[in-house]
Amino acid sequence: MLSPGSSIVSPGGLSYARRVLQSEVAREFERQRPRLFSVAYRLLGSAGEAEDVVQDAFLRFNDADRAAIENLAAWLTKVVTNLCLNRLTSARARRERYVGPWLPEPVVTADSALGPLDTVEQRDSVSMAFLLLLERLTPPERAVFVLRECFGYRHREIAEILDLSESHCQQLHHRARQRIGEQRPRFSASRADGDRIARRFLAAARGGDIAALEKLLADDVVAWADGGGKATAARRPIRGVERVARYLGWMSWPVPDLTVLLTEINGQPGFVALVGAQVILVVVLEIRDGRITDIRIVANPDKLAFLASQLPDRD
Incomplete structure (x- = not known):
């Protein structure tokens, strides 16, 4: 007969049961991970920080009373969004001290790392231009705008995520749309056209063909470089066809063991430059x-x- 407090599960069996439970928890979370990363990246503009936020969300989920979670997707979205809001407040102060232009962290999107990008609107929503526009918003405005515009949440659902009233969320969304105004990016180039122009750009820049390069540039073209004080980069934007074409002359310099990969970055055509196996810079074209x-x-x-x-292992 079992004594009070004893268990019919052997110590080895209990250990196995815990491992099974933990693996089930991990699988349940992994199904949500891509969407959570997509939310966090759009809110933060940083892939590294988005990964950290998603991992923090997993730890909270692992410690939570899962029986009390009625809607897992909603619960995790709330956790991730509020973790991002905490980070956005300090991020704004850091960016004010940033050396030179600040740009979002680039992400290769050819493999749907940021979710489906089958439509022009979906690609626009992860573009650097869009992420930079979001920098104009306060953290609450950004959260409401991203959840509403990029993920289709209703104001009632957003209110529950942010612990705000529905009317307040509607006001925040209205203010966000006013701040962004008509400047939200609308890119007209198809993927095929974008790749074609990108290849011509790369050939002209690598070959030092200034005339061919100038033909590809819009009259009001702007070149931005983010070195963050840790890599050589222009500290101010370069504007105009002639100045940008001359500035890009460095792309024709010979570099030993250089490889340049054409790929889709943040929904737009771009290049990754590597020396050996090390990524040294990324170029994104709009x-x-x-x-x-x-x-x-x-x-x-x-x-x-x-x-x-x-990137694939190049060793």
């Missing part, structure tokens, strides 16, 4: 009406780690 309007270069090594992890 194209409208067949011309390149913006060139965004990320060279800050701190912002290249996530993208480097997305």
Whole structure:
């Protein structure tokens, strides 16, 4: 007969049961991970921080009373959103002290790392231009705008996520749309056209063909470079066809063991430059009406780690 407090599960069996439970918890969370990362990245503009937030959410989920969670997706979205809001407040102060232009961390999107990007609207929602516009918003405005515009949440659902009233969320959304105004990106180039123009751009830049390069640039083209004080980069935007074409002359310099990969980055055509197996910079092109309007270069090594992890092993 069993004594009070004893168990019919052997110590080995109990250990096995715990491992099974933990694996089930992990599988349940992993099904939600891609969507949670997509939310966090759009809110933070940082892939590294988005990964940290998602991991923090897993730890909270692992410790939570799961029997009390009625809707797992909603519960996790709330956790991730509020973790992001905490980070956004301190991030704004850090970006005010940033050396040179600040750009979002680039993410290769050819493998749907940020969710489905089958439509122009979906690609626009992860573009650097869009993420930079979001920087104009307060953290609550950004949260409401992203959840509403990018993920289709209703105001009632957003109110539950943010612990705000529905009317307040509607006001925040209205203010966010006013702040962003008509400047929300609308890129007209198809993927095929974007790739074609990107290949011509790369050939002209690598070959030092200034005349061919100028033909690809819009009259109001702007080149931005983010070195963060840790890599050589222009500290101010370069504007105009002639100045941008001359500035890009460095792309024709010979570099030993250099490889340049053409791929989709943040829903737009882009390049990854590697020396050996090390990513040294990323270039993202924005194209409208067949011309390149913006060139965004990320060279800050701190912002290249996530993208480097997305590339195939080149050893």
